[in-house]
Amino acid sequence: MTEHDVIFDAMGSHVRLLIGEPGPGMAPAPAAAEQARQLIVEFDATLSRFKSESELCALNADPRERVPASELLRTAVKAGLEAAERSGGLVDPTLVGEIETAGYVASRAGVPGAPLGAALAEAPMRRPARPNPAEEWRQIEVDDAAGTITRPPGLRFDTGGAGKGLAADLVARQLRGYSRFIVDCGGDIRIGGSDALVTPYEVFVEHPLTGERAFVLKLGFGAVATSGLNVRIWRDEDGNYSHHLLDPSSGRPAWTGLIGATALGDTAVEAETFAKAALLSGPEGGRDVLAERGGLLVHDNGRIETVGPFAAQPRIRIPDLAASA
Amino acid sequence: MRAGAAEVTEPARKSRRPGPALVVWSSIALFGVLFALLTYQLSASQPAPPRPVVVRKVLKRRVVTTYVPTPGRNSVSSSGALATERSSPSYAPVTTGAS
Numbered sequence: 001m002t003e004h005d006v007i008f009d010a011m012g013s014h015v016r017l018l019i020g021e022p023g024p025g026m027a028p029a030p031a032a033a034e035q036a037r038q039l040i041v042e043f044d045a046t047l048s049r050f051k052s053e054s055e056l057c058a059l060n061a062d063p064r065e066r067v068p069a070s071e072l073l074r075t076a077v078k079a080g081l082e083a084a085e086r087s088g089g090l091v092d093p094t095l096v097g098e099i100e101t102a103g104y105v106a107s108r109a110g111v112p113g114a115p116l117g118a119a120l121a122e123a124p125m126r127r128p129a130r131p132n133p134a135e136e137w138r139q140i141e142v143d144d145a146a147g148t149i150t151r152p153p154g155l156r157f158d159t160g161g162a163g164k165g166l167a168a169d170l171v172a173r174q175l176r177g178y179s180r181f182i183v184d185c186g187g188d189i190r191i192g193g194s195d196a197l198v199t200p201y202e203v204f205v206e207h208p209l210t211g212e213r214a215f216v217l218k219l220g221f222g223a224v225a226t227s228g229l230n231v232r233i234w235r236d237e238d239g240n241y242s243h244h245l246l247d248p249s250s251g252r253p254a255w256t257g258l259i260g261a262t263a264l265g266d267t268a269v270e271a272e273t274f275a276k277a278a279l280l281s282g283p284e285g286g287r288d289v290l291a292e293r294g295g296l297l298v299h300d301n302g303r304i305e306t307v308g309p310f311a312a313q314p315r316i317r318i319p320d321l322a323a324s325a
Numbered sequence: 326m327r328a329g330a331a332e333v334t335e336p337a338r339k340s341r342r343p344g345p346a347l348v349v350w351s352s353i354a355l356f357g358v359l360f361a362l363l364t365y366q367l368s369a370s371q372p373a374p375p376r377p378v379v380v381r382k383v384l385k386r387r388v389v390t391t392y393v394p395t396p397g398r399n400s401v402s403s404s405g406a407l408a409t410e411r412s413s414p415s416y417a418p419v420t421t422g423a424s
Binding site: 008227 | 388
């Protein structure tokens, strides 16, 4: 059995595809990988906040209330709204102005992050993030029949909360029928194929402080995603540390007592939503977010905590936690 | 004294010897028993059923890894053509982390 492992850069991250044998009448794995790569390149070109020619930037700049939109953009907006709905507004796709104010104006791909340990030492008092009571995201409507997106002009949208997960899910849909596959869009991972159920993939969870393997999962289906403060972290103009995970209630970077959260889900969008919502909720709220599907929290002091069905065998294998506690 | 002793022992020796009929019938009976035993064993031992043949398909896993360069960055071709390809029995670990 041959498995094709394709690696490339897109969406400001590494993208990786592992594709097994094709089903009857399906294209060979290398051809499927190229199709998937083209989809991700198109996804990035359409939905990047950092590419002025992207359709997303055009939508955000459009003075009309109702704007014609491609199927891909409509799908992305719906995914963002679903993430907001499922997280009770914590994963808010309308914080574009706030993230720019925090200093995240251009892509930070390839830009080394500030040291997380130093940032934690200077960070303000920890508290759980809260949703913005204004819930502006509820003003966005997608009409697939008409092919339009409606929102108050000036209300900008960003796929940040669900973008890479959605890309992984769309590629996974293309790869249905292959014996096994992994789609890894910058750590948002979708797994599928009947053979993967028999011989699951091993997925390592990276520790946000040390960069080492904190955990090993065995996954034969579904998705896993991680959200963390160790990347896209910088010093702002005032010399304060900032990062990309904002508290919607304040519009400022959230310091909740957690520096990382990994979540399982049926889809990568779901897993990514849970991971972000857990991190933003802080230790107590994060446990509640992850209780049903399972996940892993990393506290400010580096302590790893497993939550819910994450510990279930045989889907997941847990190494010695005492050593990392 | 010696003659008397000989008279006493001779009849006793005669009485211990089995008669010919007994020897014949005993031999026939022993043969019959052994014959029956062997017949039973022979009929009881059925031929061994054929061992099930297990077909094992040995799958050798081979991973072909392709690195696609980002156009304009360390690229061999500006069209984004495949840059390097290697084949190995396993793949590098898949890692989930913040990005």
